[in-house]
Amino acid sequence: MSTATAAEGVTVPFGARLRNWWGSLDRWQQWGVLIPLVALIYLLPVLNPPLLTTEPGTDFQITLFNAARIALIAIGLNIVVGQAGLLDLGYVGFFAVGAYTTAVLSSPDSFLTTQYPWLVCVPIAMFVTAVSGLVIGAPTLRLRGDYLAIVTLGFGEIVRLLADNLDPLRGQRGFADVPGPEVTRADGSAVFTSSDGTPWYWLTVTVIIIVLMLVGNLERSRVGRAWVAIREDEDAAEAMGVPTFRFKLWAFAMGAAVGGLSGSIYAGQVGYINSQGFDVITSILFLAAVVLGGSGNKVGVILGAFLIVYIPDRFQVIAQYRFLIFGIAIMVLMVFRPQGLLGARQRLLTYGRQAYQRLIGKGEQISSESALQKHGNGVAQ
Amino acid sequence: MNPQEPPTDEMRPQDPVTEQLGVVPPEGGLVAELERMSPEERAKHEAQVAAAAATDREITVGVGDTLLELRDLTMRFGGLVALDSVSFSIRRGEILGLIGPNGAGKTTCFNAMTGVYRPSSGDVLLEGQSLGKRKRFDITRAGIARTFQNIRLFGEMTALENVMVGTDARHRTSVPGAVLRLPRHYAEERAGTDKAMALLEFVGIADRAADKARNLPYGYQRRLEIARALATEPKLLCLDEPAAGFNPAEKDDLVALIRKIREDGYTVLVIEHDMRVVMGVTDRIVVLEFGRKIADGKPEAIREDPAVVAAYLGVPDGSA
Numbered sequence: 145m146s147t148a149t150a151a152e153g154v155t156v157p158f159g160a161r162l163r164n165w166w167g168s169l170d171r172w173q174q175w176g177v178l179i180p181l182v183a184l185i186y187l188l189p190v191l192n193p194p195l196l197t198t199e200p201g202t203d204f205q206i207t208l209f210n211a212a213r214i215a216l217i218a219i220g221l222n223i224v225v226g227q228a229g230l231l232d233l234g235y236v237g238f239f240a241v242g243a244y245t246t247a248v249l250s251s252p253d254s255f256l257t258t259q260y261p262w263l264v265c266v267p268i269a270m271f272v273t274a275v276s277g278l279v280i281g282a283p284t285l286r287l288r289g290d291y292l293a294i295v296t297l298g299f300g301e302i303v304r305l306l307a308d309n310l311d312p313l314r315g316q317r318g319f320a321d322v323p324g325p326e327v328t329r330a331d332g333s334a335v336f337t338s339s340d341g342t343p344w345y346w347l348t349v350t351v352i353i354i355v356l357m358l359v360g361n362l363e364r365s366r367v368g369r370a371w372v373a374i375r376e377d378e379d380a381a382e383a384m385g386v387p388t389f390r391f392k393l394w395a396f397a398m399g400a401a402v403g404g405l406s407g408s409i410y411a412g413q414v415g416y417i418n419s420q421g422f423d424v425i426t427s428i429l430f431l432a433a434v435v436l437g438g439s440g441n442k443v444g445v446i447l448g449a450f451l452i453v454y455i456p457d458r459f460q461v462i463a464q465y466r467f468l469i470f471g472i473a474i475m476v477l478m479v480f481r482p483q484g485l486l487g488a489r490q491r492l493l494t495y496g497r498q499a500y501q502r503l504i505g506k507g508e509q510i511s512s513e514s515a516l517q518k519h520g521n522g523v524a525q
Numbered sequence: 526m527n528p529q530e531p532p533t534d535e536m537r538p539q540d541p542v543t544e545q546l547g548v549v550p551p552e553g554g555l556v557a558e559l560e561r562m563s564p565e566e567r568a569k570h571e572a573q574v575a576a577a578a579a580t581d582r583e584i585t586v587g588v589g590d591t592l593l594e595l596r597d598l599t600m601r602f603g604g605l606v607a608l609d610s611v612s613f614s615i616r617r618g619e620i621l622g623l624i625g626p627n628g629a630g631k632t633t634c635f636n637a638m639t640g641v642y643r644p645s646s647g648d649v650l651l652e653g654q655s656l657g658k659r660k661r662f663d664i665t666r667a668g669i670a671r672t673f674q675n676i677r678l679f680g681e682m683t684a685l686e687n688v689m690v691g692t693d694a695r696h697r698t699s700v701p702g703a704v705l706r707l708p709r710h711y712a713e714e715r716a717g718t719d720k721a722m723a724l725l726e727f728v729g730i731a732d733r734a735a736d737k738a739r740n741l742p743y744g745y746q747r748r749l750e751i752a753r754a755l756a757t758e759p760k761l762l763c764l765d766e767p768a769a770g771f772n773p774a775e776k777d778d779l780v781a782l783i784r785k786i787r788e789d790g791y792t793v794l795v796i797e798h799d800m801r802v803v804m805g806v807t808d809r810i811v812v813l814e815f816g817r818k819i820a821d822g823k824p825e826a827i828r829e830d831p832a833v834v835a836a837y838l839g840v841p842d843g844s845a
Contacts, residue, residue, distance in 0.1 A: 358704050365703035365710060366693045369682070373690045376679035383639060383673075385665035385694025385757050394700050492686045494714035499685060499722055500735045 163489065185349060189342040202457040205341030209413065210457075212348035213406055215449035218433040219355055219442060220402025225431065226440035226488065227368065228395035229375025230285070231293040234300025236427035238400040241276050242407025244307060245269040247417040251319035255312045262323050266408045273404025274397045281396035285389060288378070300427050307419040318418025322411045338415045348409055355402060356442060362398070369492045371395055375440075425467070432470055436477065440488030447485060574726045591653075592617045592792050593638070593669070593761055598647035600633050600816075607633040609816040610647060615761060620783065620793045622807035622824070626836060629813040631796045632674060635765055639671050640664040651760070666694055668760035672750040672767060674796075680739035684730060684749050687738050688721035691756025724752040728782060744775050748782070755786070762786065763794045768802045780806045804828065812836070 189205040198207045224232045246265040248254045284295040307313045324336030335343045370391040373381035437448020456463040593615040600608040608630045636642045640661040649656045696713040725731040728748040768776050797803045810827045812820040814836045
């Protein structure tokens with residue numbers, strides 16, 4: 145944990161070495177690594193690399209889109225679970241609220257005759273989901289731990305049952321013809337169709353990058369510190385002047401808004417929303433992505449989401465056993481690596497780098513256990 | 526990036542941390558720099574650190590008037606009366622010891638003061654204002670900070686981040702300000718980081734500022750708790766058994782630190798079992814037994830008080 149360990153180079157875990165290396169880079173060097181990496185991520189559906197591809201079983205572009213969609217959800221859920229430490233088992237409820245808000249506002253089947261374009265629906269859906277987060281959070285966030293988990297589980301089910309049984313929400317019949325973004329090619333054909341995953345993937349990756357920047361801004365601020373303090377010791381946080389209830393509500397609302405955004409994208413892509421696919425097991429799958437990848441680590445949860453979606457699509461043989469396999473994988477992981485594939489790693493200070501550098505002299509001498517890493521303002525990690 | 530300095534703070538220089546302490550950062554960082562200093566330089570440096578750590582606090586009213594007052598404070602848990610109409614007051618600038626045998630109600634008294642428990646009856650007044658209905662975080666903002674008997678740090682956060690949480694008690698940036706990176710966010714981050722670093726140096730653990738709190742040695746963790754509590758800019762600092770688990774040398778250091786804190790203008794309330802610490806550091810002592818106050822006076826008087834001797838200290842050496 146001290147500087148000596150890193151210097152001697154004995155059994156420093158790969159992740160820590162990677163972080164140390166990353167932390168030792170200048171800002172422009174980090175950009176130099178980041179830009180080609182992001183370019184590669186954008187090019188994935190076009191490259192369709194032979195070993196990586198999920199074809200012929202599943203359309204690779206659609207798989208990538210789904211992975212990106214779940215990654216966005218995982219980032220939102222990570223705010224609630226990973227940062228603030230509030231176990232939310234009903235996160236699919238927010239996803240559903242986002243999807244349904246979009247569908248109701250845009251579909252011709254809706255009882256509302258608005259038929260707004262998709263782009264108008266997105267901010268409304270995010271707002272409605274954030275408000276639903278506040279509504280569910282206000283009474284329940286006074287609970288802790290197991291009790292909160294049970295109440296959120298109930299919330300997820302209530303949303304699904306409402307969608308199933310409320311007449312205006314059309315239950316199993318659902319809403320058809322939910323539009324996507326209205327972009328057309330030169331020949332007049334639509335860019336965003338449900339059969340072509342590539343534009344949707346690009347859109348979602350772009351959204352992820354923006355969300356990561358904003359969430360990163362929150363993390364390296366009073367808000368992020370308050371969340372982590374609440375996660376670590378709620379009573380001590382309260383005693384240090386953190387208005388815990390207010391910040392827990394914020395975490396819920398922020399997480400919900402990201403979930404709603406993802407639901408909105410989902411509704412636009414599939415073009416059809418009914419009460420299927422918003423069940424508890426989906427919620428658990430979201431949570432599995434977060435826990436598998438590393439609760440509290442933004443890169444980790446993206447990795448977790450990718451694995452959760454990609455593995456069943458790539459290895460179709462095991463697809464029907466995927467819950468069994470994920471279950472075993474998580475159990476094994478919890479024994480050998482309880483922090484997830486990439487452990488929680490937060491930088492909670494805007495000026496942390498300067499402060500720590502003054503302390504130790506040089507950035508790269510900072511130990512693996514300390515928090516100094518890349519921490520530029522709003523750079524997607 | 527547009528760091529705006531807080532308008533009220535004239536002492537705050539432009540650059541974070543470095544110029545704060547009025548020294549140029551040399552090669553090798555703060556730790557090496559401290560080692561190179563001569564005793565005089567070091568004393569000067571420490572004075573600067575103390576000044577930086579103490580900025581912003583309003584030490585307006587004269588020393589000696591009543592800061593905190595407990596009026597007939599009673600705490601009942603079911604049939605158990607943990608505190609039975611306890612009344613005492615703490616004067617500004619003093620170090621008050623709160624002692625008593627195990628189970629006497631010392632920590633309960635602490636918890637009732639800091640809002641963890643709602644008093645069954647009676648009242649706690651800070652500068653004449655009742656704390657009765659206020660939330661815990663609000664009481665901290667009103668000016669009472671505490672440490673915990675069993676250390677309760679934010680283990681996954683670095684020492685510096687822990688102290689920053691304390692400074693955040695005086696910050697107002699919330700989600701919109703943080704997302705949009707408004708000027709106030711930068712100003713608060715800058716001032717907070719400076720102050721947190723200065724406080725770590727003040728309590729003597731700045732060399733481990735970048736380490737996670739859970740990886741710090743025990744004595745450092747105790748000191749970090751004190752730094753974190755000081756960061757909330759309290760009028761009254763409450764220490765719950767700060768010397769627990771310390772060896773004699775560490776206890777001496779702690780006594781020196783508590784004195785240093787008081788010299789900086791804080792008022793301190795100490796719960797402590799160790800008589801050497803209590804007698805060595807306090808100006809006045811309140812003794813509890815079975816939830817009742819049995820004595821209140823100067824350490825010398827308490828030492829001689831027959832009720833206290835009977836309840837707590839046992840028979841002193843040589844008096845038999």
